[in-house]
Amino acid sequence: MKGRKIFYGLSSSEKDHKEAWWRHDIPENERDEISRMLHAEIHFPESYEEMITSSRLAVFPTGKHWGWRAITFLSLLSGGPVYMDKPIFEPYFPMDAFKAFYTEDEWADLETVLNQVDDEQWQVIRQHNQEAFDRYLAPAPVGRYICQTVRKQLENME
Incomplete structure (x- = not known):
C-alpha cells in the first residue's frame, strides 16, 4: 500500500516468545524481519x-x-x-x-x-x-x- 503511513506496534511480552500468537501465520523466512519491526522503537510524528x-x-x-x-x-x-x-x-x-x-x-x-x-x-x-x-x-x-x-x-x- 504505497504512500500510506501505517504505524504498528506490539506492547505485549509475547513478542519475544518463540510460540507467540503472531508467529503462526507468518512464513518462517519472514519471522526475523517481523520480529525486528515489533521490537523497533516507534517514533510518532504527533x-x-x-x-x-x-x-x-x-x-x-x-x-x-x-x-x-x-x-x-x-x-x-x-x-x-x-x-x-x-x-x-x-x-x-x-x-x-x-x-x-x-x-x-x-x-x-x-x-x-x-x-x-x-x-x-x-x-x-x-x-x-x-x-x-x-x-x-x-x-x-x-x-x-x-x-x-x-x-x-x-x-x-x-
Missing part, C-alpha cells in the same frame, strides 16, 4: 491520540484477544470510521449504530476501504458516529445502563 482521531480509518486487529480497548473507545468517541474484526460479543448497545467496516478476508480489503473513505464520506461518518456515541456510550447513557443492570440484579435477588 501524539497517538491526535493521529487516531484525525485518521481516515482507525484499524483494530483483534488477533488472539477480543477486548474492548481504550483506543477503540477513543476512535468511536472522535467519530472516525473503524475497520475491525466482526465482534464476537453482543454489547448492550447496537454495534450497528456505528458506521464500521468489518474484515471479511484477513484484512485483504483494507486498501479498498481506505480508498472509499474520502474527505466527504469521512465527515458524514464522523457526524453519524459521534451522534451514536452520544446516544450509547457517553457518560449519561452508560450510567443509566449500569444503574438499570444493578437494579435488575437486585430485584432478581429478592
Whole structure:
C-alpha cells in the first residue's frame, strides 16, 4: 500500500516468545524481519491520540484477544470510521449504530476501504458516529445502563 503511513506496534511480552500468537501465520523466512519491526522503537510524528482521531480509518486487529480497548473507545468517541474484526460479543448497545467496516478476508480489503473513505464520506461518518456515541456510550447513557443492570440484579435477588 504505497504512500500510506501505517504505524504498528506490539506492547505485549509475547513478542519475544518463540510460540507467540503472531508467529503462526507468518512464513518462517519472514519471522526475523517481523520480529525486528515489533521490537523497533516507534517514533510518532504527533501524539497517538491526535493521529487516531484525525485518521481516515482507525484499524483494530483483534488477533488472539477480543477486548474492548481504550483506543477503540477513543476512535468511536472522535467519530472516525473503524475497520475491525466482526465482534464476537453482543454489547448492550447496537454495534450497528456505528458506521464500521468489518474484515471479511484477513484484512485483504483494507486498501479498498481506505480508498472509499474520502474527505466527504469521512465527515458524514464522523457526524453519524459521534451522534451514536452520544446516544450509547457517553457518560449519561452508560450510567443509566449500569444503574438499570444493578437494579435488575437486585430485584432478581429478592
